Amino acid sequence: MSLRGKKVFFADQVRKMDKELIEGLKMPSVSLMELASAFISKEIVSYQGKKVLILCGGGNNGGDGYSLARHLSFMGKDVKVYSAISPSSELCLLNSRLYKDYSDLIDDIEDDFDIIVDSIFGSGFHGKLSLEIKDLFDRINSFNALKIAVDIPSGINGNTGEVSPGTFKADITFAIGGLKTGYYSPEAIHFSGDIKFIDIGLLHEKESEWGMLFNKKVFPDREAFSHKGDSGKVYVIGGSALYPGAPILSSKAAIASGAGLVYCNIPEKYSKAAFSSNEDVLFRFRKDGKIDKEEISFINENIDCLICGPGC
Incomplete structure (x- = not known):
């Protein structure tokens, strides 16, 4: 409703x-x-x-x-x-x-x-x-x-x-x-x-x-010459063989809620499905279900909000 x-x-x-x-x-x-x-x-x-x-x-x-x-x-x-x-x-x-x-x-x-x-x-x-x-x-x-x-x-x-x-x-x-x-x-x-x-x-x-x-204004207006990075960066990590789409849905929700840049980290074997219908999401893939040190550094240096676990 x-x-x-x-x-x-x-x-x-x-x-x-x-x-x-x-x-x-x-x-x-x-x-x-x-x-x-x-x-x-x-x-x-x-x-x-x-x-x-x-x-x-x-x-x-x-x-x-x-x-x-x-x-x-x-x-x-x-x-x-x-x-x-x-x-x-x-x-x-x-x-x-x-x-x-x-x-x-x-x-x-x-x-x-x-x-x-x-x-x-x-x-x-x-x-x-x-x-x-x-x-x-x-x-x-x-x-x-x-x-x-x-x-x-x-x-x-x-x-x-x-x-x-x-x-x-x-x-x-x-x-x-x-x-x-x-x-x-x-x-x-x-x-x-x-x-x-x-x-x-x-x-x-x-x-x-x-x-x-319930339809009141929640998010502030964006500046006329702002870019995506000015409106918050979200990083979603999740996905599994049983629920590969869960982190993608979470990423779409983050975009709908006003986030400027949204990264989604899922297992590499689901890359084809990820790119097929999610042009607004920036995908990053992991092998063998592991996050390497470089990716952890990227998160620490660039991300405002981290969402862990959808579909795991």
């Missing part, structure tokens, strides 16, 4: 933006919750299937779930809410009371829902899921319903992307206010599904102070 051009934030940063928007505009936090629910419900109502189950926690993510249940009920979906954790935060308590004007909670979950929404834990989750929640998700994850996570699948750390055993496995994740780093760890990406950004106005002029812009 490419993140080029996307603004990605730590979960803590999104919460800070949320707080500043509330304080700066003198906006009640419940208004932001209602706004997010309105946007998400507009997306969900377009999906096939009438029966919707929303799993609610006790914090503000659970409050999002209760609010979403009201919106979807009003829009014609057949909505049921399962309270996985009793409401405890002010917003969750408020929205749970408002939801009960529409319908009662359910005590048991059957595999007959078209859409299941996870709104138990938000991006502030850390640690491990309780055995009770893990067992619930193990069962839910086996259902054929479309699975949706509000803000982040419960069980993923919004900052680090650490995944707890039994994490909710979403087909779609609605990212409220900003994309979080936690979605994109090698483990979490398999649980986040298709990530859809819900803009509730948090990304204002201060976002550049906090966000990590």
